[in-house]
Amino acid sequence: MTSSLLSIRNLTLNSPTRTIVQSLNVTLDAGEVMAVMGPSGTGKSMLSRAIAGFLPNEIQMEGSIRLSDVEVGHLPLLLRKPQQRPGVIFQDALQALNPLASVEAQLALTLTSSRTKLKRSEQQQVLDLLQQLGFDNPQQTLKKYPSQLSGGQRQRICIAIALLNSTHLIIADEPTSALDPITEQEILKLFRGNVRQRNLAGVLITHDLSSAMQCDKLLVISDGQMVALGTPEEVMQNEHAFCQTMKQLMN
Numbered sequence: 001m002t003s004s005l006l007s008i009r010n011l012t013l014n015s016p017t018r019t020i021v022q023s024l025n026v027t028l029d030a031g032e033v034m035a036v037m038g039p040s041g042t043g044k045s046m047l048s049r050a051i052a053g054f055l056p057n058e059i060q061m062e063g064s065i066r067l068s069d070v071e072v073g074h075l076p077l078l079l080r081k082p083q084q085r086p087g088v089i090f091q092d093a094l095q096a097l098n099p100l101a102s103v104e105a106q107l108a109l110t111l112t113s114s115r116t117k118l119k120r121s122e123q124q125q126v127l128d129l130l131q132q133l134g135f136d137n138p139q140q141t142l143k144k145y146p147s148q149l150s151g152g153q154r155q156r157i158c159i160a161i162a163l164l165n166s167t168h169l170i171i172a173d174e175p176t177s178a179l180d181p182i183t184e185q186e187i188l189k190l191f192r193g194n195v196r197q198r199n200l201a202g203v204l205i206t207h208d209l210s211s212a213m214q215c216d217k218l219l220v221i222s223d224g225q226m227v228a229l230g231t232p233e234e235v236m237q238n239e240h241a242f243c244q245t246m247k248q249l250m251n
């Protein structure tokens with residue numbers, strides 16, 4: 001039997017005062033993208049932080065998170081081997097990028113953590129990736145600084161960094177909330193397309209229903225509890241009020 005790329009068993013996250021996520025069970029295979037939806041404040045970001053290994057100190061984790069069959073749940077990001085670190089794309093690309101480093105420096109540091117210039121052997125890989133992410137002039141893009149890029153371009157650089165960083169899993173936590181609707185759809189399409197094409201697994205936390213409908217799985221969390229998990233079509237059949245509201249919006 002082949003095991004899933006990501007396997008979460010009985011995950012519970014407790015703050016000192018209350019339970020934030022309770023007894024969550026999810027698996028995700030390579031090539032699959034799972035959307036996570038649910039009302040505000042119900043634990044979606046905390047789930048992504050647990051998977052990525054940067055829970056706040058005051059949050060206690062119970063249960064298991066396995067990446068390619070290795071238990072990583074209790075390992076903070078910095079103690080994980082490179083292949084156990086997911087690529088992470090955050091909401092605010094401007095904050096995620098170093099304002100004082102050029103695009104080339106940020107991509108080179110992603111590849112080596114010690115250089116700010118791309119090696120000749122890395123150049124073509126990076127230029128191809130930037131082109132694939134929709135940059136018309138990748139050479140020129142490498143010279144730019146985050147403040148010289150648009151919001152959508154910055155987020156595409158964050159996707160490039162996550163793709164260069166990750167051999168298994170990419171997590172995107174509301175990556176398009178600061179973007180206009182057309183750029184939003186472009187970015188989400190690039191995210192889904194690249195995850196599938198590279199046979200990674202992707203977790204997309206989103207409030208955008210149309211994008212969630214194009215994912216392979218949809219997980220709905222409400223009050224820290226999993227209320228539905230399945231294909232988006234299956235989730236629309238769920239009786240829970242949040243799923244029924246989604247169904248009405250789709251109709």
Ligand SMILES: Nc1ncnc2c1ncn2[C@@H]1O[C@H](COP(=O)(O)OP(=O)(O)OP(=O)(O)O)[C@@H](O)[C@H]1O
Binds near residue numbers: 040
């Ligand atoms: N450092 C922390 N310590 C204790 N509780 C926290 C901490 N950070 C967040 N929380 C609480 O955890 C709960 C879940 O927060 P989380 O950010 O995961 O929600 P979310 O579903 O991602 O919300 P949104 O859709 O608004 O981004 C919230 O009630 C929040 O107040």
